[in-house]
């Protein structure tokens with residue numbers, strides 16, 4: 001086996017660890033900070049013969065990996081932390097039945113909510129579901145632990161959760177990369193045993209077995225790695241995951257030497273290892289990324305053993321909100337030892353720059369759709385309540401659009417939208433806005449419900465042909481025309497539109513609004529490839545570009561282009577006239593269509609727009 | 617060594633930090649870089665923490681930067697929490713307007729004067745240097761060169777970075793030239 005050191009992204013290291021463990025089946029749904037794991041497996045797994053796919057949602061991905069592991073294969077499913085909520089149903093069952101091969105479910109948690117709606121700590125799920133959790137502290141460790149996770153799962157014939165966080169997944173560091181193993185596929189399922197058929201009679205038996213297996217797992221995790229830094233036995237610091245990295249740097253900076261133990265398994269805690277050290281300690285500090293998951297278990301273990309020692313942790317001493325940092329671990333350790341933490345604060349540069357919020361990209365088809373939706377609803381004299389969803393288009397909450405009133409979770413535009421309609425006894429005019437990937441993820445069952453229950457609502461599917469938010473992964477829209485899917489579900493009022501044809505788009509939306517006014521559900525599919533993905537692809541293919549520019553004298557400084565579509569390529573000059581940055585414009589033509597003075601003109605080949613329409 | 621990089625999505629910060637990481641790794645120097653992902657493609661602020669040497673954790677503590685590379689003039693001010701009196705600072709004089717409609721901004725000269733008043737700051741025009749080289753896209757390599765001359769050189773030699781550019785980038789020669797232009801901008805500052 002040949003190995004070599006490479007500078008590598010944490011998520012790639014995780015994926016590499018799974019390849020080196022002989023994983024044969026990998027399924028996932030994109031979500032920051034998890035997506036690069038599956039991207040790597042799709043790219044690098046191919047030559048090894050690994051089957052890797054983007055599934056339509058996390059439940060489907062988890063079931064796929066679970067099914068593969070039933071047959072004896074080594075399988076993984078990947079998702080972000082909130083994705084695991086969608087996968088909970090099969091997850092709970094997988095603990096009851098166990099697996100024949102290996103099954104690791106990767107959950108990428110996002111403390112600090114860099115790109116998420118919450119910072120749930122999925123290590124709790126391990127306790128809830130009787131599934132052990134492994135947690136790495138840096139990219140190199142992540143690769144090792146990914147391999148160990150699969151091996152442990154296969155040994156115990158039980159699923160494992162692999163919990164990473166943003167600062168492991170999106171940190172790059174040196175990783176020892178070795179050759180991948182040939183993938184281990186399964187042999188099949190023994191039909192005579194019905195082991196995987198959770199009818200109640202079976203499930204009752206399996207619950208008893210599960211409890212027994214969990215006791216075994218509690219013993220066996222003691223064989224999995226812990227890292228101990230010997231120091232003053234009086235102060236014991238217990239860490240898990242990335243907390244270990246911060247604590248090691250803090251100890252160096254503070255020049256202190258407590259005893260530190262890092263647990264690779266936060267659930268169930270490696271109890272014997274902890275208790276060995278705890279008996280010698282007069283104070284224990286537990287530092288972990290997220291909630292007091294380890295702390296709670298450690299306290300229970302101490303209680304069981306009758307050991308009375310103060311325990312500081314997330315529940316009482318470490319800030320419970322947001323992610324850890326060196327500054328936090330410095331002050332936690334210094335506080336626990338009653339010494340001074342270093343005071344460094346930065347400097348005052350005498351100016352507070354304005355925020356730079358994320359915005360729709362230049363030429364983003366969502367921006368055009370939102371502009372058109374606003375125009376259509378105003379001219380149709382409806383005052384919609386906008387029920388939004390998870391994706392780039394959630395930026396429609398910002399001015400000038402202001403067309404996202406509620407958005408809570410994947411697919412909620414329809415479910416919550418129906419609830420708003422019913423909750424107001426039909427008085428709200430609800431427009432649900434969903435993207436293509438989210439539509440296939442969890443919009444379909446909700447739409448079926450709306451149709452069956454005759455809920456009049458307008459559904460706008462912003463079909464940009466890709467899962468753009470997470471970096472442009474493919475999804476079922478590339479194989480299944482959404483209009484046909486919706487017609488198949490029995491919607492009569494189905495419309496297609498191109499957001500880059502402003503006049504027609506507004507008319508189409510008005511027709512759809514009329515249908516809803518008649519009390520029928522209506523669906524508009526607004527189809528145009530993501531500007532980033534399309535422009536990248538067309539440039540690579542050498543398609544002659546198109547950009548737009550403002551004719552100085554013709555511009556009357558009305559501001560419609562830069563205030564209403566808010567394309568970031570268009571900027572107002574000091575006199576209010578528009579200026580288009582030729583380095584940013586991607587030639588969508590929308591500004592030229594909305595300018596009432598015909599002051600915006602193309603240069604280049606108009607064929608660009610047609611090719612864009614066929615790009616994805 | 618702690619290097620704090622800040623700029624605007626699309627300016628090539630992550631490419632730059634990857635080069636530093638690859639160059640350090642090739643010389644046996646441990647490197648950890650950590651980026652805020654996700655919404656960065658959409659024109660928001662982006663920062664990358666780069667830590668070199670005997671370190672375990674990925675984030676620079678407050679006041680803990682040895683070197684700051686500000687890819688944009690407004691963003692430079694957001695580095696304030698990481699700066700101490702010995703921090704070497706490279707600032708690109710380019711100002712990119714935030715897309716907020718009707719936003720009023722101070723003039724660029726005013727901002728440059730404010731930054732110029734603090735110690736160890738070098739303000740360079742990396743964008744125009746890149747345009748002069750024939751492609752604004754190599755702005756990031758001009759800044760990397762400037763940072764190298766301003767202090768990165770004590771951790772990683774020039775040759776390691778040039779090797780990393782040659783082995784990972786498209787248009788390697790143009791990027792190497794931009795890197796060298798950046799070095800000269802600081803050496804002749």
Ligand code: SF4
Nearest residue numbers: 363567585588589591
């Ligand atoms: S054509 Fe107009 S709206 Fe489209 S990207 Fe260019 S400047 Fe922006």
Ligand code: SF4
Nearest residue numbers: 555556558559561595
């Ligand atoms: S819409 Fe036309 S006239 Fe109005 S500011 Fe823009 S370019 Fe000028």
